[in-house]
Amino acid sequence: MGKLLEALQKLQTIENQLAEVRRRLKSRSAAVESQQARIAALQADQEALHQTTLARQKQAASVELELKSRETEVTKYRTALNIAKSNKEYATILTHINTIKADNSKLEDEALKVMQAVDAVKLQAQEIKAKLEQAQANLEEIQRTSSAEIARLQGILDDLQAKRDQAAADVPRDQLGVFNRVGSTREGDAMAKIEFHGKKPPYEYVCGGCYMSLTAEHANALRTRDELRFCDNCGRILYLEEEKQQP
Ligand SMILES: [Zn+2]
Known part of the structure; x- marks a missing residue:
């Protein structure tokens, strides 16, 4: 990460x-x-x-x-x-x-x-x-x-x-502002883990905050890029768990 x-x-x-x-x-x-x-x-x-x-x-x-x-x-x-x-x-x-x-x-x-x-x-x-x-x-x-x-x-x-x-x-000012804003709309819960469903690719991706499906694009992008990406449904900031980055 x-x-x-x-x-x-x-x-x-x-x-x-x-x-x-x-x-x-x-x-x-x-x-x-x-x-x-x-x-x-x-x-x-x-x-x-x-x-x-x-x-x-x-x-x-x-x-x-x-x-x-x-x-x-x-x-x-x-x-x-x-x-x-x-x-x-x-x-x-x-x-x-x-x-x-x-x-x-x-x-x-x-x-x-x-x-x-x-x-x-x-x-x-x-x-x-x-x-x-x-x-x-x-x-x-x-x-x-x-x-x-x-x-x-x-x-x-x-x-x-x-x-x-x-x-x-340790967080740049702009991103901190985004984190705080998302957290304020989600009862302090600004981040959501991308959950992988399935034993091998292609995986199904689900937002760990709202449990709605996510496109593979979010997970693919986060494997290589350290950037803010948001759940299309709940707006939480998505992240990949360490071991899931290279499944
Ligand atoms: Zn969500």
Whole structure:
């Protein structure tokens, strides 16, 4: 292989390593972010539950107050009952008392339901608290292990970037521009190996980037010339593998 294509291939190899390290760095940060999002969601649930608890407690207090006021009323009627002046008056007061008592029994049922609801919410709050503690512990663990890994990957990334700059310096400016342009349209994958199909000539040629057929012309030219040739389909820069140059 000629000097130009060799330099470009070296550059491509480093670009691929850089992409891999960047991908790993990204997935590390994504793990931390997803745990943080889980914690935020649990905290929102916890806050909503807290508001529900407050509302239920308020409801319970109001039912209790209502019950007390009705009991006071019953006491008042009982006193009146003792000093009733006629049978009719007595009967009227007794009806009042019975009505209030019937209402009170409904209110007591309601109070019981509200108290049960308060207990249910408290139980839910305990569950969320436990989940939140677990999620926070997980986050700390992820952050602890990630920070060492992120520092390690960052070190590799810095080394690779320096190597990439060195490798890029070996490529003439115009060709480097072409390499970068092709790479930007192919997710950093600017080069494609010409693949040979078949055991002996005439071979079938295929682009290793997009797997479409190539004419023999590309392979023939690259056996003797160190130049930029592009896949007619995907536009990647073609190269021949060392052992395939003289098959
Ligand atoms: Zn192609």
